[in-house]
Amino acid sequence: MRKPKDGAKKLGCSVRTLKYRIARLRQEGHTINYDRKLQRYVLREEQGVKSKEQGARSKE
Numbered sequence: 001m002r003k004p005k006d007g008a009k010k011l012g013c014s015v016r017t018l019k020y021r022i023a024r025l026r027q028e029g030h031t032i033n034y035d036r037k038l039q040r041y042v043l044r045e046e047q048g049v050k051s052k053e054q055g056a057r058s059k060e
Helices: 004-011 014-027 052-059
Strands: 032-035 040-043
Touching: 004 014, 004 032
Parallel strands: none
Antiparallel strands: 032 040
16 A cells, blocks of 8 residues: 555545554554555565565566
């Protein structure tokens, strides 16, 4: 998601709810960071688990 507003729209919730959900995931131990280069929030994958984007890159 590019901006919280866009992510909230995609998920069908308010920006406040989206921020609450991100905070909740962080409290549960998930690593979620905002990547300025990608301009979106990124959930850090566990070691050994590839994201869809990483899998697509390795096939190229």
